[in-house]
Amino acid sequence: MADTPIIQIEEMHKWYGDFHVLKDINLTVNKGERIVICGPSGSGKSTLIRCINRLEEHQRGKIIVDGIELTNDLKNIEKIRTEVGMVFQHFNLFPHLTILDNLTLGPIWVRKTPKKEAEEIAMYYLEKVRIAEQALKFPGQLSGGQQQRVAIARSLCMKPNAMLFDEPTSALDPEMVKEVLDVMISLAQDGMTMIVVSHEMGFAKSVAHRVLFMDGGEILEQNEPNEFFNNPQHERTQLFLSQILD
Amino acid sequence: MEETITSKTTVEIRPPVTNIGVIGWMRANLFNGWFNSILTLAMLYLCWQTIPTFIDWAFINANWVTTSDQCKASDGACWSVVTSNIRFILFGFYPHDLQWRPLLAVVILVGLLIYSQNRNHWKKSLGYIWMTGLFVMGLLLKGGLFGLESVESNNWGGLPLTLLLSVFGLTAAYPVGIILALGRQTKMPIIKSFCVVYIELIRGVPLISLLFMSSVVFPLFLPEGMTVNKILRAQVAIILFTAAYIAEVVRGGLQGINRGQYEAAESLGLSYFQTMRLIILPQALKIVIPPSVSILISAFKDTSLVVIIALYDLLKTTQTTLTDPKWMGFSAEAYIFVALIYFVCCFFMSNYSRRLEKELDTGL
Ligand SMILES: Nc1ncnc2c1ncn2[C@@H]1O[C@H](COP(=O)(O)OP(=O)(O)O)[C@@H](O)[C@H]1O
Ligand SMILES: [Mg+2]
Numbered sequence: 035m036a037d038t039p040i041i042q043i044e045e046m047h048k049w050y051g052d053f054h055v056l057k058d059i060n061l062t063v064n065k066g067e068r069i070v071i072c073g074p075s076g077s078g079k080s081t082l083i084r085c086i087n088r089l090e091e092h093q094r095g096k097i098i099v100d101g102i103e104l105t106n107d108l109k110n111i112e113k114i115r116t117e118v119g120m121v122f123q124h125f126n127l128f129p130h131l132t133i134l135d136n137l138t139l140g141p142i143w144v145r146k147t148p149k150k151e152a153e154e155i156a157m158y159y160l161e162k163v164r165i166a167e168q169a170l171k172f173p174g175q176l177s178g179g180q181q182q183r184v185a186i187a188r189s190l191c192m193k194p195n196a197m198l199f200d201e202p203t204s205a206l207d208p209e210m211v212k213e214v215l216d217v218m219i220s221l222a223q224d225g226m227t228m229i230v231v232s233h234e235m236g237f238a239k240s241v242a243h244r245v246l247f248m249d250g251g252e253i254l255e256q257n258e259p260n261e262f263f264n265n266p267q268h269e270r271t272q273l274f275l276s277q278i279l280d
Numbered sequence: 281m282e283e284t285i286t287s288k289t290t291v292e293i294r295p296p297v298t299n300i301g302v303i304g305w306m307r308a309n310l311f312n313g314w315f316n317s318i319l320t321l322a323m324l325y326l327c328w329q330t331i332p333t334f335i336d337w338a339f340i341n342a343n344w345v346t347t348s349d350q351c352k353a354s355d356g357a358c359w360s361v362v363t364s365n366i367r368f369i370l371f372g373f374y375p376h377d378l379q380w381r382p383l384l385a386v387v388i389l390v391g392l393l394i395y396s397q398n399r400n401h402w403k404k405s406l407g408y409i410w411m412t413g414l415f416v417m418g419l420l421l422k423g424g425l426f427g428l429e430s431v432e433s434n435n436w437g438g439l440p441l442t443l444l445l446s447v448f449g450l451t452a453a454y455p456v457g458i459i460l461a462l463g464r465q466t467k468m469p470i471i472k473s474f475c476v477v478y479i480e481l482i483r484g485v486p487l488i489s490l491l492f493m494s495s496v497v498f499p500l501f502l503p504e505g506m507t508v509n510k511i512l513r514a515q516v517a518i519i520l521f522t523a524a525y526i527a528e529v530v531r532g533g534l535q536g537i538n539r540g541q542y543e544a545a546e547s548l549g550l551s552y553f554q555t556m557r558l559i560i561l562p563q564a565l566k567i568v569i570p571p572s573v574s575i576l577i578s579a580f581k582d583t584s585l586v587v588i589i590a591l592y593d594l595l596k597t598t599q600t601t602l603t604d605p606k607w608m609g610f611s612a613e614a615y616i617f618v619a620l621i622y623f624v625c626c627f628f629m630s631n632y633s634r635r636l637e638k639e640l641d642t643g644l
Binding site: 118126129 | 543550551
């Protein structure tokens, strides 16, 4: 793996009011690297990845994405957001637009791609997530698993350099989890840089280069997946793993 | 005994006759319980007493195109008060032989409204069609160009004035209301407090006082010799008033939008204005169609308050007709006629909103 960092986080802290959510976060993600973040609920996983595309603001330390440091500069923020795709737990598709319009919106309005070309790109990625035949339906007419695949395709249409996933399968009925994970695995095979908040251990084992464990706003432990699952160092990691594995 | 029971269960069971059809419906809705039965009978008696009398009065014995003396001699309705004064009621003091111009303007307006009902026509060209239409309407009313004789706006009145004030007022108030609602939501303290103060101030006073201020107080502040057209002042007052109400309704709609929608739009790199225009407002405005239409309907009827600043809107021209000694005492007929015009307009609005709601429904 070429060691070109795409995301660098240095000594980053974040507070909600007085509440210290993220404490001294240091994380470098290289191009093509795939990271899975796990940890108990409320440990700050969502907040961490939301800081990376400035859905949340950090108060101390540095976040550098694709060579651009995140500051209050709106232009930089918008630029970084076009380079980093985000997939949410609850899909957040735009319910008033068709699937196709959901996908072409970003390319047309942000990238200024001509409509026809944007539609070709959209259809390409809809094929890729195996849902092209639904292009003219509205999100409300699709199942949860289908909606999440559309949401992934929507991000891909922006041709991002990295993708963030915030518990992409945890709002899904069990039988739909696999179809979404399959799409994510194929994305990984294409070499996409990914940061995934997830408790899907099978996915982490087969795809991740590194697994991070967060608790109480800190990254307590990180390791390559086999080591991480078979030989967790930290007591709280062991406890957490024992809880989710049975 | 037992035999009859078993044979009964084998035949297909149908609902008891009294549960279906007209009788079933009446039983379920009109005569369920002694209280409702009495109420139903009382209402029937009331209808029996009033409806035939009304029909006699309004249609059978009615005078359609007669003189006022013939009317006074008859005991039917005197629609002649409307038919003989129709031109004054509809067009006020607009010069008699030029009244084809406001008539044509109204026809154009109604045509535009009907054309815009079809969602397939919602393209950029619709904006241009409206602009052209409004320009032609203004030209027809005002004249002074292309050989059309100029008509002072003081002479405008009746239906065109009512429609002008409401259509312009409502179309201008809506964008202003949206901007106020967005302003009230921003984090920028100055803009935010301006919008809050504005909305609360306007909502705290009746429209009459705004109209009054615009016509009496406002001119006091203008430099000597400068005047602003009276209709324009009324129009601005109506716009400012309606906008405050629309702002609150739109704000309600904005609050109904999930945070996730903002986040998804932002994470695609859309700017604030793109997010609002493409994602948030289309959804928020759809939610608030029903309350918006209520505001539009009441604003439409409220335009009749312009009488207090001596504008001759539809209601005022009707009142004026009734001060003519010949037609005094036929106010019921005249007001029924005006009520019908108002009703048709309001019905059109609420009907259209219901269709729009259905068409925009995407199942989520
Ligand atoms: N907008 C907010 N304001 C205040 N506290 C918040 C906010 N969002 C999250 N938190 C708190 O921050 C902590 C971390 O939240 P989150 O990052 O969502 O955790 P996770 O995704 O790991 O479950 C939680 O204790 C949560 O209650
Ligand atoms: Mg979370």
